[in-house]
Amino acid sequence: MPGTGVFAEIIEGDVYKYYSDGEWKRSSSGKSVAIVNPTTRKTQYKVQACTQEEVNKTIEIAKFAQKSWAKTPLWKRAELLHKAAAILKEHKAPIAECLVKEIAKPAKDAVTEVVRSGDLVSYCAEEGVRILGEGKFLMSDSFPGNERTKYCLTSKIPLGVVLAIPPFNYPVNLAVSKIAPALIAGNSLVLKPPTQGAVSCLHMVHCFHLAGFPKGLISCVTGKGSEIGDFLTMHPGVNCISFTGGDTGVAISKKAGMIPLQMELGGKDACIVLEDADLDLVAANIVKGGFSYSGQRCTAVKVVLVMEAVADTLVEKVKAKVAKLTVGAPEDDCDITPVVSESSANYIEGLVMDAKQKGATFCQEYKRDGNLIWPLLLDNVRSDMRIAWEEPFGPVLPVIRITSVEEGIHHCNASNFGLQGCVFTRDINKAMLISDAMETGTVQINSAPARGPDHFPFQGLKDSGIGSQGITNSINMMTKIKSTVVNLPTPSYTMG
Numbered sequence: 145m146p147g148t149g150v151f152a153e154i155i156e157g158d159v160y161k162y163y164s165d166g167e168w169k170r171s172s173s174g175k176s177v178a179i180v181n182p183t184t185r186k187t188q189y190k191v192q193a194c195t196q197e198e199v200n201k202t203i204e205i206a207k208f209a210q211k212s213w214a215k216t217p218l219w220k221r222a223e224l225l226h227k228a229a230a231i232l233k234e235h236k237a238p239i240a241e242c243l244v245k246e247i248a249k250p251a252k253d254a255v256t257e258v259v260r261s262g263d264l265v266s267y268c269a270e271e272g273v274r275i276l277g278e279g280k281f282l283m284s285d286s287f288p289g290n291e292r293t294k295y296c297l298t299s300k301i302p303l304g305v306v307l308a309i310p311p312f313n314y315p316v317n318l319a320v321s322k323i324a325p326a327l328i329a330g331n332s333l334v335l336k337p338p339t340q341g342a343v344s345c346l347h348m349v350h351c352f353h354l355a356g357f358p359k360g361l362i363s364c365v366t367g368k369g370s371e372i373g374d375f376l377t378m379h380p381g382v383n384c385i386s387f388t389g390g391d392t393g394v395a396i397s398k399k400a401g402m403i404p405l406q407m408e409l410g411g412k413d414a415c416i417v418l419e420d421a422d423l424d425l426v427a428a429n430i431v432k433g434g435f436s437y438s439g440q441r442c443t444a445v446k447v448v449l450v451m452e453a454v455a456d457t458l459v460e461k462v463k464a465k466v467a468k469l470t471v472g473a474p475e476d477d478c479d480i481t482p483v484v485s486e487s488s489a490n491y492i493e494g495l496v497m498d499a500k501q502k503g504a505t506f507c508q509e510y511k512r513d514g515n516l517i518w519p520l521l522l523d524n525v526r527s528d529m530r531i532a533w534e535e536p537f538g539p540v541l542p543v544i545r546i547t548s549v550e551e552g553i554h555h556c557n558a559s560n561f562g563l564q565g566c567v568f569t570r571d572i573n574k575a576m577l578i579s580d581a582m583e584t585g586t587v588q589i590n591s592a593p594a595r596g597p598d599h600f601p602f603q604g605l606k607d608s609g610i611g612s613q614g615i616t617n618s619i620n621m622m623t624k625i626k627s628t629v630v631n632l633p634t635p636s637y638t639m640g
């Protein structure tokens with residue numbers, strides 16, 4: 145059970161503590177932030193509302209802790225990460241329970257998220273040992289006008305304090321995808337978890353504590369993003385921000401100082417379906433891609449662009465599969481569970497009503513009970529409908545019928561977003577041409593968009609992000625190149 149056994153020290157009364165300087169602490173604010181269970185719509189947990197002084201102190205300690213961590217041998221950093229990964233997996237059950245209660249993640253998916261996170265931490269430790277153990281050696285005589293009098297040695301050095309801000313939908317996985325690269329590269333890390341998902345994150349952080357990382361190297365400050373977010377992201381002690389979330393990231397990137405940013409933001413992933421596609425495969429991928437975790441995934445299929453000639457058949461196949469989705473509580477492992485908050489549900493409803501008013505075809509009846517919205521496929525969606533462009537982050541999927549491939553590519557590229565996209569066709573040549581034409585960070589051929597496996601590069605164009613994630617890219621992003629140049633008194637050439 146959460147907050148018991150090895151996790152007993154992270155809670156006092158009914159409020160979870162924050163983690164700083166290697167200790168679990170109560171905030172001097174005396175205030176807490178309530179985490180509302182999306183299913184019951186009642187307060188499930190409470191976390192500390194940290195003050196600005198506590199944030200200051202935490203960042204100061206992180207700065208100090210990083211100095212000695214950078215001097216810790218790489219193999220030892222990796223060893224500790226492997227230990228944390230094992231502890232995380234060992235305690236998957238209570239952490240998964242928090243995910244079920246905080247963000248209504250279906251029970252099985254919640255366990256998968258924790259296990260996947262442990263695997264990510266281990267992989268990151270292994271990858272870090274390889275790529276950080278290597279540098280470059282350059283010689284000056286390759287550049288015109290130079291002789292071989294200079295030897296340049298480059299290595300990757302840490303940035304300092306990394307601030308990690310993950311979103312609610314994968315709070316544990318998207319936190320460790322920032323924590324592990326930061327630590328293996330010799331940085332310290334301050335985590336600001338999403339409010340919905342904060343308690344899952346606190347349990348995860350305790351696994352790093354149990355692994356025995358040095359005091360102050362990892363910390364977790366809780367509080368509403370709207371209250372402490374700006375203070376954190378504009379803090380002069382922060383040397384790098386790794387953020388995953390929605391439009392907030394665009395605002396952060398405008399306010400942050402001259403520091404490296406990794407931004408993984410929203411998406412409106414298009415699924416282009418050609419006449420020659422295997423429609424059973426397409427339907428299966430649309431349902432999995434569009435409705436898994438009730439559509440609350442950055443890489444969910446968010447608009448289907450299907451050639452008119454096969455649209456009727458495809459819509460019928462998708463409808464048949466949607467009818468089989470189970471709807472209900474995350475504890476019962478239903479496919480469709482309540483969306484994260486009432487405001488999210490209201491937003492989704494707004495998109496649905498707009499589409500209704502403008503004449504979309506409802507393949508199912510629109511149904512909502514509290515935060516629970518039944519899966520809905522909207523056919524004959526047109527460009528003047530909000531759902532054609534906006535990210536519902538819910539179980540509602542628009543279908544736009546197209547008469548040419550160019551029309552599909554045009555719709556995809558007219559979006560502000562450019563996270564992922566997919567194309568279904570049996571013609572690999574066409575698939576490649578379409579992939580090249582789509583302005584998105586990744587294109588999947590004959591499969592729904594997906595963030596994993598976690599070592600693949602993952603990036604968005606336009607408003608979908610800055611930089612690239614994926615284990616190797618994240619490690620590199622959290623380092624800087626340092627050169628040392630050896631100057632020789634006379635040219636020196638190695639003989640054969």
Ligand code: NAP
Nearest residue numbers: 311312338339368369370373374389390392408409410442
């Ligand atoms: P969000 O509202 O942008 O929140 C993300 C994080 O930012 C949360 O931890 C939030 O804390 C924090 N935050 C809020 N205001 C802040 C501020 N002023 N300064 C700093 N941090 C602040 O996003 P969400 O609703 O959690 O997640 C859904 C969005 O994430 C969708 O748009 C989805 O597409 C995107 N997403 C993208 C990816 C990707 O890799 N591209 C992956 C998953 C999700 P609080 O919870 O305390 O407000």
